[in-house]
Amino acid sequence: MSFVFTVSPDFTPEHLSGWYIFNTWIQKQTDSAIHLEMYNDFHSQREAIQNDVIDLIYANPFDAAMLVREKGFQPLVKASGESDEALIAVNAGNSVEDVSHLKLGVKVAYTDDPDVRMMGMIMLEPADLDAGRINSVLSDTYVVVAKHLLKNEADAGIFLAEAYDDLSSIIKKQLKVLVRSQIGVVHHSLMIGPRLLDKKEQFQKILVEMHEDEKGLGVLNSLGFSAWEKVEDDEMEFMIDLMDTLST
Secondary structure, three states: OOOEEEEEEOHHHHHHHHHHHHHHHHHHHHHHHEEEOOOHHHHHHHHHHHOOOEEEEEHHHHHHHHHOOOOOOOEEEEEEEOOOOOEEEEEEEEEEEEEEEOOOEEEEOOOOOOOHHHHHHHOOOOHOHHEEEEEEEEEEHHEEEEEEHHHHOEEEEEEEHHHHHOHHHHHHHHEEEEOOOOOOOOOEEEEEEEHHHHHHHHHHHHOHHHHHHHHHHHHHHHHOOEEEOOOOOOHHHHHHHHHHHHHH
């Protein structure tokens, strides 16, 4: 039986090849037939999840609740020392130095990455801004968000902090960060679905020990990670509850 693995569409493009390498590695280590299916956007990926196509997913924290509560997924691991943070940036030539200085009707560029957008909107609250008091500039990727700022097609942009940090130095020199979140407990997780649950302990053990093997460490480095850490069920529940709280 073949299983389907997918990755949250907010991963940084330079790690695309790394996920294919990881998929090959995990197949060999678990002796399982796993096909990596990448989706261009969150909508198409969620449709696949709802249709019970997905068996293994590197999921963003916003989707974790749906995966656990509606689809019976369980957490395996998270990237060691990594957390999901968001930031708000503007064109370096913008006179605004603080989020609170942004005005009603400001043009804000963001992607359809739900947890990052939510954190970004929370960081806009000091300016008394919410979804109804900004002009949205929906963008396909964080690179496009940056382009909107550089071309003055948007006044501010909401970024996944990791994606912003991975932008070229040439682009970052033309931008200015106003605020960066420091939540620390929100993270992507590698999660396993119902059809693979009988192999959960096997997958978890192999992943947690992955950095101890030279080839495994090389694969991790291709993803920008140093190691995997086990995610306990109660840790996942805490994060889900936190995301629920932040979104209300």
